[in-house]
Amino acid sequence: MANETPQVMTIAGTDSSGGAGVSADLKTFFAHHVYGANVIVSVTAQNTIGVQDVQMVTPDMVTQQLTSVGNDLKISAFKTGMLGDAVTVHTVAAAILKQDFGDYILDPVMIAKGGARLLTEQAIDAVISDLLPLATLVTPNLPEAEVLAHSQIKTHEDVADVAKRIQLLGAKNVLLKGGHGNEKKVYDYVLLENGEHFWMTSQRVDTVRTHGTGDTISAAITAQLALGETLKNAIITAKAYVDATIRNGIYVGHGHGPLNHSASVIDSNQPEVLDDL
Numbered sequence: 251m252a253n254e255t256p257q258v259m260t261i262a263g264t265d266s267s268g269g270a271g272v273s274a275d276l277k278t279f280f281a282h283h284v285y286g287a288n289v290i291v292s293v294t295a296q297n298t299i300g301v302q303d304v305q306m307v308t309p310d311m312v313t314q315q316l317t318s319v320g321n322d323l324k325i326s327a328f329k330t331g332m333l334g335d336a337v338t339v340h341t342v343a344a345a346i347l348k349q350d351f352g353d354y355i356l357d358p359v360m361i362a363k364g365g366a367r368l369l370t371e372q373a374i375d376a377v378i379s380d381l382l383p384l385a386t387l388v389t390p391n392l393p394e395a396e397v398l399a400h401s402q403i404k405t406h407e408d409v410a411d412v413a414k415r416i417q418l419l420g421a422k423n424v425l426l427k428g429g430h431g432n433e434k435k436v437y438d439y440v441l442l443e444n445g446e447h448f449w450m451t452s453q454r455v456d457t458v459r460t461h462g463t464g465d466t467i468s469a470a471i472t473a474q475l476a477l478g479e480t481l482k483n484a485i486i487t488a489k490a491y492v493d494a495t496i497r498n499g500i501y502v503g504h505g506h507g508p509l510n511h512s513a514s515v516i517d518s519n520q521p522e523v524l525d526d527l
């Protein structure tokens with residue numbers, strides 16, 4: 251039999267404007283030449299300006315979608331994005347415990363760039379108790395990391411400290427994304443299971459067209475793992491990809507515009523990787 255195409259899955263919400271959520275994930279999977287399945291847990295009426303409405307999919311339907319995918323496809327890595335509420339978090343956790351979908355990247359989406367809540371307050375505890383221990387890697391941005399760790403981040407030392415706290419909550423590996431910082435460079439921090447840690451830095455692109463950056467980097471890591479990369483290389487390669495998608499901007503919408511998922515990665519997109527700053 252011919253080698254099967256690498257298959258990955260996203261469990262997330264839709265964005266009607268196509269920039270974030272499942273749309274960003276599928277575009278990223280396609281750009282990485284892996285096959286992407288999608289399990290929809292919520293539908294958002296959303297554009298580059300904000301989120302106008304959200305409707306959750308029923309727990310039974312979420313479970314059924316996961317069963318349908320699991321009964322047929324050979325998923326070797328998957329990610330979760332917007333999960334919305336605690337019931338959905340519990341439902342997804344129960345289903346992924348039952349079926350082996352391979353490496354799990356947990357993007358703990360809480361608030362969209364426009365300010366809309368995409369995860370209820372009660373669901374945060376459910377993410378920590380049910381999903382963190384199952385994840386290969388968790389990828390919070392700065393505000394999400396503060397919420398998970400119950401600790402403020404003001405300095406680079408705080409970033410490393412908060413990543414350690416998140417690991418102590420049960421996460422094996424942590425990528426703490428620095429897009430919400432205000433320095434001239436962006437600083438992403440990685441803490442691996444074996445204690446290895448490193449920073450990835452790149453020049454901050456002066457743009458508001460960053461809708462879906464978190465979805466995109468977590469989907470790119472998922473794809474790289476399915477292609478057989480080590481976790482460390484997957485993270486660094488994914489960072490270069492998201493940099494290319496931001497730097498080669500496209501002009502869509504009137505607010506936080508979407509990324510250019512068909513951008514090519516060139517040498518200058520590679521982050522500087524440093525053990526310490």
Ligand SMILES: Nc1ncnc2c1ncn2[C@@H]1O[C@H](COP(=O)(O)OP(=O)(O)O)[C@@H](O)[C@H]1O
Binds near residue numbers: 390428455456492
């Ligand atoms: N303006 C920017 N210039 C360059 N890289 C950015 C910029 N904004 C975000 N990134 C990168 O995009 C990725 C996602 O970061 P972030 O925006 O913090 O996540 P989220 O979309 O979850 O809020 C990170 O690798 C971060 O360094």
Ligand SMILES: Cc1ncc(COP(=O)(O)OP(=O)(O)O)c(N)n1
Binds near residue numbers: 294368461
């Ligand atoms: C349906 C949906 N899922 C996730 C997000 C958040 O995506 P993210 O990559 O964190 O990007 P921003 O929205 O923060 O730019 C979303 N907006 N919608």
